[in-house]
Amino acid sequence: MEHANKDRSLVSKVMDGLVSGIVEEKYGAILPPQDVLSKEFDVSRTVMREALSMLLARDMLDVRPKIGTRIRPMSDWRMIDEDVVNWRFRAKxxxxxxxxxxxxxxxxxxxxxxxxxxxxxxxxxxxxxxxxxxxxxxxxxxxxxxxxxxxxxxxxxxxxxxxxxxxxxxxxxxxxxxxxxxxxxxxxxxxxxxxxxxxxxxxxxxxxxxxxxxxxxxxxxxxxxxxxxxxxxxxxxxx
Missing domain, CATH: 1.20.120.530 (GntR ligand-binding domain-like)
Structure with missing residues (x-):
């Protein structure tokens, strides 16, 4: 149970860091590959994969073959989600x-x-x-x-x-x-x-x-x- 809670906490921290990078236009239109992001945040690929899947579920990202993980326009983000609301209002x-x-x-x-x-x-x-x-x-x-x-x-x-x-x-x-x-x-x-x-x-x-x-x-x-x-x-x- 303790390990599971630690993983959830890590996922939340990674999500928060990814969103900060997105709203600050750190990544451009396409996110770096998962292994690069995992090294950047010093987490396992499993944690990074779950964090990305959470952002995908909120319509913030879009995975396309041969292109990678594209950052969707903020107008597409699922605003009814309270986390998404808080993240969206961080942007200028x-x-x-x-x-x-x-x-x-x-x-x-x-x-x-x-x-x-x-x-x-x-x-x-x-x-x-x-x-x-x-x-x-x-x-x-x-x-x-x-x-x-x-x-x-x-x-x-x-x-x-x-x-x-x-x-x-x-x-x-x-x-x-x-x-x-x-x-x-x-x-x-x-x-x-x-x-x-x-x-x-x-x-x-x-x-x-x-x-x-x-x-x-x-x-x-x-x-x-x-x-x-x-x-x-x-x-x-x-x-």
């Missing part, structure tokens, strides 16, 4: 990726906020307020700021009671880890973020689904405008 963001991130949030978070207002338990609502109070007292860049923001949004998704929305929490956390540092390093933005978050909390506490949805949408729009301004990319259009 580009305008199209940021657009997709914001569009995803527009689809999920406003509706989750409305459902949290309509059917979240008293404990759920109290947890959202608690996360907001932690968020509002930590300035951007200070330890715990990012975690507090992510916890706030995650608790809203959980309070929605929708099992599919809960599965999306990892993507929302990843989205925030990418967008928040871009948005909140500008003067005056933090105060606006606090106000927009507070509007969502208060609507949920009043059990007002419509206002909660509108407040959440306004909160995301606020981020979209800031991101668009920084990257010269138009904020995603809404119907």
């Amino acid at each position: 963001p580009d305008p199209m990726f940021l657009r997709d991130v914001i569009e995803f949030r527009i689809l999920i978070e406003p509706r989750a906020s409305a459902q949290a207002a309509a059917r979240g338990s008293a404990a759920d609502v109290a947890a959202i307020r608690e996360a907001f109070e932690a968020f509002r007292v930590i300035p951007p860049g200070e330890p715990g700021y990012q975690e507090a923001d992510e916890l706030f949004h995650t608790r809203i998704v959980i309070a929605s009671g929708n099992q599919f929305f809960k599965q999306m929490a990892a993507i929302i956390r990843g989205a925030l880890s990418t967008v928040t540092p871009i948005v909140h390093d500008r003067s005056g933005v933090w105060e606006g973020a606090i106000a927009s978050h507070q509007r969502v909390v208060e609507a949920i506490e009043r059990r007002d689904p419509k206002e909660a949805e509108l407040a959440s949408l306004a909160m995301i729009d606020y981020s979209a405008e800031e991101v668009g301004g920084r990257f010269s990319a138009e904020p995603p259009a809404r119907v």
